[in-house]
Amino acid sequence: MLVAIDGPAGAGKSTVARRLARRLGFTYLDSGAMYRCVALLSLAAPGRQPGELARAAAIDLGGGADGSGPVLLDGRDVSEEIRTPEVSEAASVVAADPAVREALVAKQRELISGGDWVAEGRDIGTVVAPQAALKVFLTADARERARRRAAELGADVDTVLAEQAMRDERDSARAHSPLRAAGGAVTLDTTGLGVDEVVERIATLARAAAPSA
Ligand code: DC
Numbered sequence: 450m451l452v453a454i455d456g457p458a459g460a461g462k463s464t465v466a467r468r469l470a471r472r473l474g475f476t477y478l479d480s481g482a483m484y485r486c487v488a489l490l491s492l493a494a495p496g497r498q499p500g501e502l503a504r505a506a507a508i509d510l511g512g513g514a515d516g517s518g519p520v521l522l523d524g525r526d527v528s529e530e531i532r533t534p535e536v537s538e539a540a541s542v543v544a545a546d547p548a549v550r551e552a553l554v555a556k557q558r559e560l561i562s563g564g565d566w567v568a569e570g571r572d573i574g575t576v577v578a579p580q581a582a583l584k585v586f587l588t589a590d591a592r593e594r595a596r597r598r599a600a601e602l603g604a605d606v607d608t609v610l611a612e613q614a615m616r617d618e619r620d621s622a623r624a625h626s627p628l629r630a631a632g633g634a635v636t637l638d639t640t641g642l643g644v645d646e647v648v649e650r651i652a653t654l655a656r657a658a659a660p661s662a
Contacts, residue, residue, distance in 0.1 A: 456587035459594025480570030485531035488539035500548020574631030
């Protein structure tokens, strides 16, 4: 069974998806980490086509229900490096490249073809796996999302809010696989909700979608 969780940055997708996977005994897929890996490669080799880098990259997300394993890129642990603001920015740029998306979507489909997964990203329910048993679109008020990110990064809320607005715009306005709720997705606004409450709601929906979950 597959639970697809999409939504903008800071809506709580990663924390929620990771906890939900642990709770259901499913494997967690952080598709954003794959775009971040390609961004890192692209920053290191600006002359190369990002699509080519995406196709050639060996990305190992660590797997496991808690997704706590290191992210390995061509055998190197890049778990920390892919979370810098510079890579966040570059990831949003390479994610608009159709060749990058094609390569990473193929890798994601191959991964989730067997077993039970909670997959998180921007296009899981719309493009990667429209057949997912449960599709959730997580959102939250823009300022609340910026506040959460700023607390995580130890950064200034207004700076994060401005950068977030640019990335939201780029992710939503791009021609290829723009961020939007999938047909049949349940939209959940997490503003003012605690993580446990959100996980509980999605677990209930997952049980209803597949009684054995
Ligand atoms: O979720 P994140 O912040 O780690 O994602 C990094 C970037 O990759 C972000 O700009 C959105 C993009 N992304 C995407 O376009 N499609 C996905 N399935 C996941 C992430």
